[in-house]
Amino acid sequence: MSRLNEECGVFGVWQHESAAQLTYYGLHSLQHRGQEGAGIVVSNGKRLKGHRDLGLLSEVFANPNHLDALSGQHAIGHVRYATEGSNSLHNIQPFLFHFYDRSVAICHNGNLVNARSLRRELEINGAVFHSTSDTEVIMHLIRRSQASTFEEALKEGLRQVKGGFTYLVMTNEALYGAVDPNGIRPLILGKFRQGGYVLASETCAIDVVGADFVCDICAGEYIVIDKNGYRIERYADSVTPAVSAMEYVYFARPDSTIAGINVHAARKQSGKQLAKEAPAPEADMVIGVPNSSLSAASGYAEYSGLPYEMGLVKNQYVGRTFIQPAQALREQGVRMKLSAVRDIVKGKKIVLVDDSIVRGTTSKRIVRLLKDAGAAEVHVRIASPEFLFPCFYGIDVSQSAELISAHKTFEEVCTYIDADSLAFLSLEGLIQSIGLNEDAPYSGLCVESFTGDYPAGLYDYEQNYLANLTPIQQTYLATHPQFFNKEGQVCQTHTNKPE
Amino acid sequence: MSRLNEECGVFGVWQHESAAQLTYYGLHSLQHRGQEGAGIVVSNGKRLKGHRDLGLLSEVFANPNHLDALSGQHAIGHVRYATEGSNSLHNIQPFLFHFYDRSVAICHNGNLVNARSLRRELEINGAVFHSTSDTEVIMHLIRRSQASTFEEALKEGLRQVKGGFTYLVMTNEALYGAVDPNGIRPLILGKFRQGGYVLASETCAIDVVGADFVCDICAGEYIVIDKNGYRIERYADSVTPAVSAMEYVYFARPDSTIAGINVHAARKQSGKQLAKEAPAPEADMVIGVPNSSLSAASGYAEYSGLPYEMGLVKNQYVGRTFIQPAQALREQGVRMKLSAVRDIVKGKKIVLVDDSIVRGTTSKRIVRLLKDAGAAEVHVRIASPEFLFPCFYGIDVSQSAELISAHKTFEEVCTYIDADSLAFLSLEGLIQSIGLNEDAPYSGLCVESFTGDYPAGLYDYEQNYLANLTPIQQTYLATHPQFFNKEGQVCQTHTNKPE
Amino acid sequence: MSRLNEECGVFGVWQHESAAQLTYYGLHSLQHRGQEGAGIVVSNGKRLKGHRDLGLLSEVFANPNHLDALSGQHAIGHVRYATEGSNSLHNIQPFLFHFYDRSVAICHNGNLVNARSLRRELEINGAVFHSTSDTEVIMHLIRRSQASTFEEALKEGLRQVKGGFTYLVMTNEALYGAVDPNGIRPLILGKFRQGGYVLASETCAIDVVGADFVCDICAGEYIVIDKNGYRIERYADSVTPAVSAMEYVYFARPDSTIAGINVHAARKQSGKQLAKEAPAPEADMVIGVPNSSLSAASGYAEYSGLPYEMGLVKNQYVGRTFIQPAQALREQGVRMKLSAVRDIVKGKKIVLVDDSIVRGTTSKRIVRLLKDAGAAEVHVRIASPEFLFPCFYGIDVSQSAELISAHKTFEEVCTYIDADSLAFLSLEGLIQSIGLNEDAPYSGLCVESFTGDYPAGLYDYEQNYLANLTPIQQTYLATHPQFFNKEGQVCQTHTNKPE
């Protein structure tokens, strides 16, 4: 609905007899990153084959024969969030290509900002695309490369694509992983005790298959895993670390660790920082919006000394085929997904902690839910700064028009959602709470949603983005220093790194 | 797996133009009470028709035409847990019968203890049963009754069935609800502001459809709702309130209120009481087993002053078609459903709060999970007494052989699950925490799982139950007073009601 | 559509290790007798279990696990035509009943004429029915019988039901087959060379499983097959052979033999007889309506010396999920199912042979099809008499209103279907062509559709039937002798047996 959607999750295994099964379990723990499609391709060293379909992983492999048929020691897999209009089997990954000289499987997390122009240029030169997915672009770049080896051709391709991304590429000879020059999207290497490797979008997937964490693949790097072990190299000429702050704030699972920082811990610390910056001393209790805001809420409660209560219950059985209530029933009070616990909240002054406000409609609905259940006051506390700017690096919010904070002032938002008070965490507070401490702008975080400062540039999106800036966005940009230019280069010395 | 399973949830609507849709949403909020089958029957005042199938509600009605086809102002619905061997469409409720003189739909929550003997007697007299479900029995009793009205025949039938149960019965003229003579299973009446009524197994379902709570249907009562409004009467000669304690401890949703007591509040209070009875002063943090033990864990944390942390993460996408990992992969460390958060628990002394220990295998697995993730110590605290005796009133634990506490002493259980310490909440502590305060044995709770004291008697189960008592169970029974006899009658003055 | 539909086909195997598989193949060859549902129940001597669902046999068992799961040496199966309004899984056979003392599976071909009154009487005495199918009635009769053995109880039940029927009944101890007192519906016994028996609605099913024909089960008989072999007995007090003429004319497969007469041979002879009774000397060719009328057409061609041509082609891929063209497209000429071969029929005078005219709409459409394709003349020849009276013994034409010949004279029908000439085979001609030669009315055929003479009586249908007789029907009845009364007894000496 009005929540954010991550584009994808990737997972790969090299050298394990149950490669497809492990990929299934790894992808399963990444299901929160994409619920509209899934697929797995395996290699037995001689031949690649795969299965993919629309739906949750467990639906795609509902017939266990599909998984059983995927025998081989190597595998890559993908879960996917389908962007508007592209909900077609064509776009489900991994893509599998059979050339006369080699077979290649490829999958991708994130979003390219120059895919459209690359694609048009390729088409003008005779390329035939079969999907509408950005992922296909790099395959064409690789095949048209004059480089003498597949690895060199891959590097050439990686240097041409811009944005926030990770790739997994598998041939019968090797498994490759690659990360964009800012490290916006995470990719982690794990190792099985008995040998064999795993690559995944989050550490939770490494844990779930019983592998041990080895290292992150960092900004601008790629990894090759083959019969000789693994080797990590940098393909990008220049790199500037800028890990997506939204991975910590909202997307990643609380049990994952990104760039050395545990997600639950970062969220809990954000909640404490929020309680420090924006206390609510007269409140009776703290309630978090399940499930992504519970860590921050418990941090807020702990710092503030207020009791932490379960005032909202999330219905866990709302699946894809769930029939939404018609407008008339919604107006009459039929509520799915979230229920307020009347006997907990009745007559109480509540601190409601949420991770972010995007369109504002969800927050408005939750405040209303609590007040309908008898809450005396609802003080909304958001564990991240105002969401002011669209995202083009793999989050499904690419239009300023969708962002309430790009159109309304802080006070107007408070009025709109009908809260008794509203506070956002400061940018500095968020950066400190996460505590990445890289020697880079924003301590190494990608915080473009809060600042309009795009570390990987805008490219194909620039024209439309600039044409649609709202007065609030223009004012923000005019009064805050920017560290990156439109091609994503660091364009000035950054001095405001929080100490 | 090794968790408890409730048999069913029921929901009914009388006089609302979207009766089937509301039943769908009501059942949806009761999905935790049964995930193996679902069905809805509607009446338009002239004709009953229905749809039912195996699977989650959203699967049963995955084709929205099935719901759209159910037009009518009255409806009853059912979600069901399929007991072993009976996983057949035949047994999915509501049952719908078309007689020459009347059509009747019926559904049922709970379990009868004299169904087998009633059924055999009916078969000897020529009855033909089509399901293996207890629910069908009362239909035969009603049809063979010589009573002059349907309501009288229903009352006759209700007087013959023994156990813990609620029934919903619908004809084109009226909707009936009935509760067993101990009120073991809950049934609640709600009302729409614009008119029309709703009956449900839990108040969360009343809330979710935007209706207002009216009252509980109490022990031994039935309700008739028809064009003249509603009327509640008692059918049972004698009643002794004994509300299932396990509804508070484990089954019900935290936002439901049973017999006036909110479930989350009862659980949180149990957690506080547990912290008082069994402190763990040197621990670093409190962790609850998601999702049913989070309330108790936060209570324990609040009372003890320890931080409440998210050390276990539950994977929310484990559905029916999920492919379980083979033994070899499990041994290698592949873990689904629950993950421990390494960066939270590593090196820490943990209080692990859970609601109950049934077979012990789950507890053992979770302790192992935490220690594998680096936990220094795991102190297990259970927010209910030892689960000593089987249940025959609608919980899927009817064999003493399944209960670890019936076979092992407290210390042996601690060793088995490999905890650094183990404590159970006292019976008195549980009774006080729930705080029902009825003038009845155990303050009006049904605590047979902890005491072997069966308020509705044993009937068909008696012989097998007695033949399989373990020494631990025998010792318990010999040293604790019992208030009910084998037919469920109060057989001695109860004096140990906790003050 | 406007064609006749048979109610069902039955098949059973006793003592073969692949009982379920053989039943699958046997039912498959009987698929023409019912396409809306199918099921198989097996016994391994200890336990009965089954699978059944809506759809073609290959759809019901599309998942081969369903068939593989049916292990056992004995089996019965059923294919079914779903009558209006009863298209529900409840009614798919075989029915499987588990009683405390015995399990019973039962399936049924044909139709009872006193089911409604039996059912009401049973319900008044407390019986609970679960299906709307007639088949369930006999199960209640058996269970309420006071007879000392199952076989005696079955006989008591058989004596109470009236109509045209065959039953298969299976317990863990024996397989029973039974035929109505007129032998209206066929049931055949076959034997495997290596031992074991088979019962089937048609001999084609005996052939298809590689068994040898043993004998027909005759009017009023039942068979018991058990570990001692088989035994055939008569249960009916009086029997009068009256084999359904429509089995020869339309329903049965041409490769089946009923009561000793091959169906193709009977049809070809009917065609020859038709050519003799109603020649068309100036015609250029003979065309049959595929597929049921091809035998008669080739007989007509052979007798008349005219060439037999393929002027109509039937589309063999019209399945259940086929999307029918909307009215606008039909008017524009979109034609499914049957196509006329323009280059064959253009400018030609055609003899069109069909097996029967029921509503007249199909005949009208085919004549139109041929003329649109350029046929100069279409002379319709029907290889059976005028279809004047409804059928109540297992054919889906139970309303006089549906029968064009009950409402229009011969000349009016010819005009309605726009034929250049029209002729029907005489009743005598049909009886002679089939050549059954039993010493019974109509030589032992059931020809009620042509004569209104119902060998098994009318019972529950009588009142409505009499109230709706058309003038044409009344005239026919007034001018032709009737041999059976309303209870199906032979009420006068029959003398008009064709010699």
Add this chain to the structure above:
Amino acid sequence: MSRLNEECGVFGVWQHESAAQLTYYGLHSLQHRGQEGAGIVVSNGKRLKGHRDLGLLSEVFANPNHLDALSGQHAIGHVRYATEGSNSLHNIQPFLFHFYDRSVAICHNGNLVNARSLRRELEINGAVFHSTSDTEVIMHLIRRSQASTFEEALKEGLRQVKGGFTYLVMTNEALYGAVDPNGIRPLILGKFRQGGYVLASETCAIDVVGADFVCDICAGEYIVIDKNGYRIERYADSVTPAVSAMEYVYFARPDSTIAGINVHAARKQSGKQLAKEAPAPEADMVIGVPNSSLSAASGYAEYSGLPYEMGLVKNQYVGRTFIQPAQALREQGVRMKLSAVRDIVKGKKIVLVDDSIVRGTTSKRIVRLLKDAGAAEVHVRIASPEFLFPCFYGIDVSQSAELISAHKTFEEVCTYIDADSLAFLSLEGLIQSIGLNEDAPYSGLCVESFTGDYPAGLYDYEQNYLANLTPIQQTYLATHPQFFNKEGQVCQTHTNKPE
């Protein structure tokens, strides 16, 4: 099994408000040309969209929403036979491509003989293929063309592909159809009376949608249909008509007319010619193998004066999900698909007419079937010459190893199939019976299966073909003149045209 399989059928509509529905019905009548996959793409003049899947047409569109969603006035569709190993959704047509400047849908019937070399050359130049289908090749050729218009680019592409083929290509502006330079595969233009056009693989599809025949698209021609009407041009430099004889002998529906010759009429004439060339004077009856040989059998019967009987019955319900009997059951006599009619054939001398013998296993099985049913003698008569050479133009027999006549002499084949006698129609007899009478080798027929004379050349298949010639094939080639060389050019004056 051992029968021949045609690759595909195509159908297109230009300018009709029910374009998708008509394409559905058109494809339905072409279902015999391909049963493994189907698809439809529509255009509303602005946008192309489609649906395709594995299975029969009625399965692909089982959910009617899929067809309803295809709104637009133009459409193309495809039914497909899946060649070994390529049974994947990727290969289901029509293919739909969205380029930055244009969208294109394309589908294809037949087989290219130079696809592999074209594909490799394209891949070496950077092309990325997504399917294993030949159809994709021409899209790449078109996109890489430097021609100034789409039509010119299409012509360039057509000139590069070799083999037997028809293409349908649709953009938002026009519908194109094209036929190979020999006209091996048919493509027919039809017209709706109210305006609008249709293109189809067979005339039966034109008839079925109520359109009128306009003309064949001939060898080396293409057609453009757009808002200005239609225009037919020749793209090939040189053309030599060579219509596939197997379309007449086996593939096409009897009600279709190819190159002016009705298929049923050609078959019946072949049967008469066969009776003339190879009489069986002592036989009792003629039986055809259903369904493709019934026309020839009736011709044989008519010429010989023997009765034409239905001695074999085909089971019409054998679908894709049908479970085949295991070997043990087959040996025991379980027979699906075809049944012999015992009461017809017992003791009789039979002429069995079939259209062709490919592997010989089917013929052997049918002879056995008839003898098992009691036939005294079986004289096999084949209504085409010996099938000596593989086919590369769209029939699924591309290995000499599969052809019994390439390995066994006439007498050995007779012995192998256990016939009492065997005869094949002569090549001259077949050519005369079809009666095409073009001034070209073999009167304008493509008879490569009987002669090894490949009118469209061999290209990529040549090396393997020559390496695997059997002695019988070599002898034939050495003793018979060949008219075409390996590139498909006419290489010598043909003089043996039958008069």
